[in-house]
Amino acid sequence: MQSSYFTGVTTSNGVMQHDFTVGEVTGALWSSKRAECAPLVLMGHGGGNHKKSPAMLGRAQRLVVDGGFHVACIDAPGHGDRPRTAHDEQEIAALREALETGEPVGPIVVRYNAHLAERAVPEWRAALDFLQGVEWVGDEDPVGYFGLNMGTAIGVPLTAVEPRIKAAVFGLHWPEALAEYARQITVPIEYTLQWDDEHIPRESGLALFDAFASEEKTLHANSGGHKELPRFESDSAVRFFVRQLVRPSIPQPDLVW
């Protein structure tokens, strides 16, 4: 049994942030001050980033305030408050070199992220066990997953094996290591890609979206390069989770389409 506990709490803009540790994994849980039972959304951060990066804090704020969710993020292996292995250092150096010399980064990212996913998937499942044991989170509400870039590389294999995850937002990755897992996923998904991505070929992004076995899936493709994802996509993700996790069974009005 891993040792799991809270390590601190702060409050900002009406959102409580509880830091926690599950074994060697560091994480944060965000909740409304009211702290009532609500679905939990797990967020996977991007490569080179961490659980409290600006993107994660911004999304957590929106999910808690606009969607009423509990939100959690854990540091991926070798990220944030967690130490890097020699293998991590090696792969990061290879990635930096490719970016500097203009070589394609795809093969390195695909390979390194697949390695990280093998380590991260059991960590997420243990973190979810811990989080569902928290009194004000509970285990009765459905769980969502929201992660782009490396957050998708970890989230797709996680969602393929974790039946507690009932809806997911993914995006911005290659199909090579993920399509096989995507074919095992049947929960509703929203997938984001950049139409002019300089790293991920358009056909690759479309192929990964196509691979999901989900009956209900939506692709959002925006003009612009890899790092130019429009900010309104974060609002879209919040609405997706509200539709899927909070009120999936409310009938829609008749007179629309």
Next chain:
Amino acid sequence: MQSSYFTGVTTSNGVMQHDFTVGEVTGALWSSKRAECAPLVLMGHGGGNHKKSPAMLGRAQRLVVDGGFHVACIDAPGHGDRPRTAHDEQEIAALREALETGEPVGPIVVRYNAHLAERAVPEWRAALDFLQGVEWVGDEDPVGYFGLNMGTAIGVPLTAVEPRIKAAVFGLHWPEALAEYARQITVPIEYTLQWDDEHIPRESGLALFDAFASEEKTLHANSGGHKELPRFESDSAVRFFVRQLVRPSIPQPDLVW
């Protein structure tokens, strides 16, 4: 000079509906009861439909109530309150036969809709002249266009030549007669297609989206067949027009992605 005038007014759920006629063209204008100046969104209805079909009434309601827009729709040639020509009857018969025998409808729809667009584009421009002369609409706010299916077949050539249209939502059509016009369009667009469309090949929909010269464009592709467009896409269209026409210059918050 064409004779243009209002023919009646009704109010429902806080939305005023003014019927109007511009030459031989019949239309409707929806406005908030408050009737203050606001951007105008033109709606193009689908083939075989008309200006007050349930889809048009539903979208008008959302655009007026949720977005604060003025909204107008005119009957396409041979649709709604307008007479059919012998040519219209011929093409509709050809389309019915193709649907019954299982022949591809694409070539007929593309050809017939291109013919209707030639007639409808000048009609829309005259209607827009009339609408901008209406005291509570005015000509100082930007104009949007929202039309799927045949509404796209008419709206793409219209937007290509009409500089008053500053943003548009299109979708669900073939590129053959439209890609050339799309390459002349530079205003922001949102384009919708169905990933499993039984009439429009996936590659065709993606090719039309790709053809738009707009720096800012978004593709929404949803799982399901031609007629299974999810209703939440109408809310997405309202938000798109709010972003583009009502507050295009409000800076976005920093901490999101």
